[in-house]
Amino acid sequence: MVDFLMNIELHQNSTYQQQIREKLVELIEQDAFGDKALPSGRKMAQLLKVSRNTVVLVYESLVDEGFLIARKRSGFFVHPDLLMVQRLPNTVQQTTISDSKNRNQPNWSKRLQKQPSQLSTLNKDENWLKYPYPFIYGHIDVNEFPLYQWRECSRIAESKGKLHEWVEGYIDMDDPQLVSQIRQQILSKRGISAKTDEILITLGTQNSLFLLTSLLADQSVTFGVENPGYANLRHVISLCDSPVKALDVDDQGLQVGEQLSHCDYVCVTPSHQYPTTVTMTIERRKALLEQASKDDFIVIEDDYESEVNFIEKPLPALKSFDQDGRVIYTGSLSKSLSPGIRIGYMVADSSLITELRKLRTLHYRHPPSNNQRITALFISQGYYDSHVRRMRRTYEQKWLQMQQGIEQHLLNCEIYSTPGSFCFWIALPTSITSHKLREAAALQGILIESGDTLFMQQDAPKNYIRLGFSAINIDKISQGLAILGGLIAQLERKALNHKTADICCS
Template sequence: MKTDHLMHIQFTAERSLQEQIREHVIDSIQRGMFGTNALPSCRKMAAMLRVSRNTVVLVYERLVDEGYLYSQERSGYYPTNEARKNRDISVDAPDLADHPANIKPAQFWRKRVKTDLDCQRNVVKETNWQQYPYPFLFAQPEHSLFPLAHWRECGRLAQRSSVIKDWISDSVDCDDPMLVKQLQINVLSKRGITAKPEDILITVGTQNSLYLLADLLVENGTKVGLEDPGYPDARNIFSYHGAEIEPLDVDHQGVKVTQKMASCEYVYTTPSHQVPTNVTMSMDRRNELLESAERNDFIIIEDDFESEVNVLSQPSPALKSLDNNGRVIYVGSLSKSLSPGLRIGFIVADANLIREVRKLRRLMYRHPPSNNQRTCALFISLGHYDSYVRKLKNSYKDKWTLIRKMLEQHMPQCITDETLGGSSFWLRLPKGVKAEIFALKAREMGVLVEPGDVHFMHPERESYAYIRMGFSAIDIAMIPAGIEKLASILEPEHV
């Protein structure tokens, strides 16, 4: 017996037709649409979906191979008993709407958790930012630049039978040796850093690196010096672990080396591009900071943020490369230079510390996914990473130059210190203009910028408000109109 069902799929360009049809058919089977009856014929399904008959044939045959359908000669394709059995299980599951009305939300959890994370201040981004014409947001990639074909190539190479054995087994607490090697010779070497394999640990990004370090090194009352303004996630991570935060001022050369550091056990800094001002720490300041660390016996945690994208000069050597006393813990990431969604970061430090961090990481997630590590290692080894970074740098340089020109023309009063690049601008609003209100007005005009208050430990004490204007994701053609709209908000009738 056959039944007639109207099938419709709103196809998207991001996925193949076969993939979307297969997913829809499986969902229809599991919702009981066909029961024990035959599915529409290949010709009829193709007509309903307006695709070729061969496309439907390939989908049906694959579903037969996978056990969802069976073919009956001269009759059609039918759902298998196993596929229908899976559907029956889901039917018996309780419906949330049928829960008794007298069940109350549990009130005891708030007393059981260690702390209330709601009190932390974090950067908040619009989830639908891609729908805005002028997304001046930080840390969102320019999707058109990503070398997808090369990444797919590396993914295929990582699936070879001769390679898959390297990562499919349980690696316990070990990292992919190929990725560690590629970081040594093709990433860290460009920052002037020489490290042995035992000095390197792979993490799932900078935040994870900082969390591991805080969990291992910080306890209640540990004094940690943080740049102010600075990176909100670092402040939140160290505060969550009980650290006493010492705010450290920042000027046009980077974090100021003052007597405040003398009482710190750790100093966290972003010397390549200070978060959020983007200033690059001078060589004199780097040497001064290292001397202070040795003199006052504190450890430097160097977050080498956006070191690859200096557009006006060559990058300065990493603090780690200048460290002769083992006082610098280097935290790096491929998130900004490759992909934030990939979640590949790394820590470089004394082997004794790395050994302990590795033990802690094992308790949390053992190691980052080995297949991602190998794909990334191949991507670097084949030269795709360097090529992509050059492409990013050229794109950023063009955008940075245009934005700087437009700011000088339309918003000169908002320009702060001269920077060497990066992927954002740190702008000071006129006195009396609040960042949140400014950002809200901008959003109403289709322009997204980020209020800078979250980067300050005590924003209420600041005389001026700031905004962070990223440019990695916005189309360069949209930049002039976007800045003109921002400038119009600062006109007397809008302030």
């Protein structure tokens, strides 16, 4: 028994009570104790080097939850009801994975009609928190999350008087308070006026795009997407077997004209083009809507990075100029609050929203009710606006620090970034590939993203990288860019030496 307990390695990421309880529940489920007494509180405390009171509190909580029973002068034991369940005969013969290879198992590689795992996506490192210089996009500095305010809203939502309002779910509807807050506090600031039945809550922009393509895409429908652009958008379209057309962008955003003429749907990121960060001009927005009406296509707007744009007066959403109902608008709280919250929203004609709602019901009914209600309270209490204002100041400082560091250290690189954006799109010297730089940088504790997967063409340029700054501590930016600049110079010299050697040999 002591051997089991010695495997409990306590750390600082959660309370000792929580960790001890978690391990004991695991051991109970594994029938590790049988009908024998658990170690006394004193002995357990000595083994784990914690206070006896900590152990006793854990034991008592497990008694309250029906995992243990306390016998006078004998100690704590696993509840007999659990022992009966654990010792029921197992009628299914247990096999290991290696054993199953000798059986008549299905060949899944032949059965799969689609293989999303084979699609090219941005190289994200799941252990990014361990890197001192995470120049990556789509994550936040966890220290910036408004924890106290979020807890307060959670406390209100979970109070006895409020619990009944959301705990049973909404069937296929959304939290009316959240829809109201998004209408009044978020959409209105983007110049958008929408009725309740024109709004759908989703799990984020990616989920919104998946629902849309599931309804609208097939082999006869062509989607136009920006190039370079959001790779996962191309993938969800291709999974529906729709043709995907690459659309060129310039320093004013998506180019209008002939390239859009044969599209049924045009997907665009006008606030900050993904990934070049260019903001589409008002003239270009109006021209796009005029052509949409003339050529009878629908525009899908991803209002990317709009909420925490630190420019004093960001341009209104493309949807705000829409007079004919030709723009489907998608937004998210991932960038402004947290990607873990998974709250997004769509605005479109009520007839389309009705079908999207029914489709969503087939997938997952609705986003988690507790997250919806807490988010609604977070907005209504003024915490969201306060957080956004604070983050605008933070991101502006980070952007300026990035700009200065890049200009100082990333020599011979071509820089693209619009003030108010969350990243820098950078063309390295053509002698350097982004993948080689990424590998070398990771060894120095620096995470960057290769840009080639964001291009549609097979012969995509290999020298683009994207540097994000939302996740990195501002004090680490300058040092990280200095190291990265040194690596670029080193790889450039190496490439030059190879070229010189090749010339000499020839």
